[in-house]
Amino acid sequence: MYVTHTNLGDCMTARIIDGVALARSLRIGIADRVAALADKGVTPGLAVILVGEDAASAVYVGRKIKACAAVGIRSHTDRFAADISNEALLARIAELNADPAIHGILVQLPLPAHIDMARVLETIAVDKDVDGFHLYNIGGLVTGNTVFSPCTPYGVVKLLESEGVDLVGQNVVVVGASNIVGKPTALMLMAEGATVSICHVHTRDLAQYTIMADILVVAAGVPGLIVPQMVKRGAVVIDVGINRLPDGRIVGDVDFAGVSRKAAAITPVPGGVGPLTVTMLLENTVQSAERANAIAA
Numbered sequence: 001m002y003v004t005h006t007n008l009g010d011c012m013t014a015r016i017i018d019g020v021a022l023a024r025s026l027r028i029g030i031a032d033r034v035a036a037l038a039d040k041g042v043t044p045g046l047a048v049i050l051v052g053e054d055a056a057s058a059v060y061v062g063r064k065i066k067a068c069a070a071v072g073i074r075s076h077t078d079r080f081a082a083d084i085s086n087e088a089l090l091a092r093i094a095e096l097n098a099d100p101a102i103h104g105i106l107v108q109l110p111l112p113a114h115i116d117m118a119r120v121l122e123t124i125a126v127d128k129d130v131d132g133f134h135l136y137n138i139g140g141l142v143t144g145n146t147v148f149s150p151c152t153p154y155g156v157v158k159l160l161e162s163e164g165v166d167l168v169g170q171n172v173v174v175v176g177a178s179n180i181v182g183k184p185t186a187l188m189l190m191a192e193g194a195t196v197s198i199c200h201v202h203t204r205d206l207a208q209y210t211i212m213a214d215i216l217v218v219a220a221g222v223p224g225l226i227v228p229q230m231v232k233r234g235a236v237v238i239d240v241g242i243n244r245l246p247d248g249r250i251v252g253d254v255d256f257a258g259v260s261r262k263a264a265a266i267t268p269v270p271g272g273v274g275p276l277t278v279t280m281l282l283e284n285t286v287q288s289a290e291r292a293n294a295i296a297a
């Protein structure tokens with residue numbers, strides 16, 4: 001567990017939380033579980049649906065497919081034109097729901113405006129919803145019986161766990177309240193016993209919240225939003241943000257150099273939360289295959 005440092009002056013340098021190394025070690029364990037399933041004649045299968053030509057989405061899907069292959073998960077991608085109808089998309093999801101070789105279904109977001117995203121996500125079978133975006137899985141975060149946790153918040157939990165952070169009674173502040181990152185992260189950390197505040201774009205005086213955080217999770221999509229004056233000395237800072245600057249650099253939402261002099265530990269961008277997001281997708285897919293195999297046995 002982290003202690004608050006009060007006597008180290010401004011030159012304190014935070015420990016860098018290495019998401020790449022954690023992802024690598026988790027993926028070794030996942031590959032072992034895939035091998036154990038193979039001994040029982042089961043290959044975990046992930047179906048990815050990509051609609052339209054969004055370049056960033058294509059890159060994200062490419063990374064997921066590559067990561068699947070590296071641990072032995074079989075995956076395939078259905079690529080549809082941007083003008084696919086709602087009905088055609090829903091019909092394809094229904095086919096995948098019924099396919100016993102498929103253990104996880106992922107629809108890459110965002111979807112074109114004419115597609116009814118809520119309906120698409122709710123059509124995915126709950127027990128194949130490895131992204132954790134189905135209403136049941138989101139609701140389960142409140143009641144504590146979710147089938148799959150959403151991948152990025154799950155990654156945040158894993159990073160904190162790997163750092164030995166005991167969340168019980170800690171003040172956690174989550175900056176960002178989206179359905180896919182901020183809100184589920186807050187719920188998952190509250191379930192671990194933390195006292196959680198959620199801030200968003202309408203929060204007045206953000207700093208008065210962030211300065212109280214023993215653990216600060218930032219997922220706003222605003223580069224440089226969190227500066228050292230907003231961070232409690234000795235805090236653990238998890239930067240979920242991914243922002244491309246005009247000069248091409250990728251940065252998070254936190255002033256990394258400045259906050260590193262005040263925090264006890266901090267995730268870099270890139271190399272922090274990002275690798276965990278894909279890893280938790282692999283974890284959820286293997287879990288799904290293990291569950292299906294246990295039911296069939």
Ligand code: NAD
Pocket residue numbers: 152175176177178179180181182199200201202203206219220221222225240241242243273274275277
């Ligand atoms: P979003 O745009 O859906 O939500 C942003 C949230 O931040 C909103 O709740 C908004 O109210 C809040 N916000 C915006 N400006 C703010 C401000 N000035 N002060 C306080 N709150 C503010 O974004 P998202 O999908 O939740 O993603 C957030 C960031 O995380 C983005 O940079 C995104 O690229 C990144 N992201 C990273 C990963 C990963 O794997 N590391 C995964 C998903 C998203």
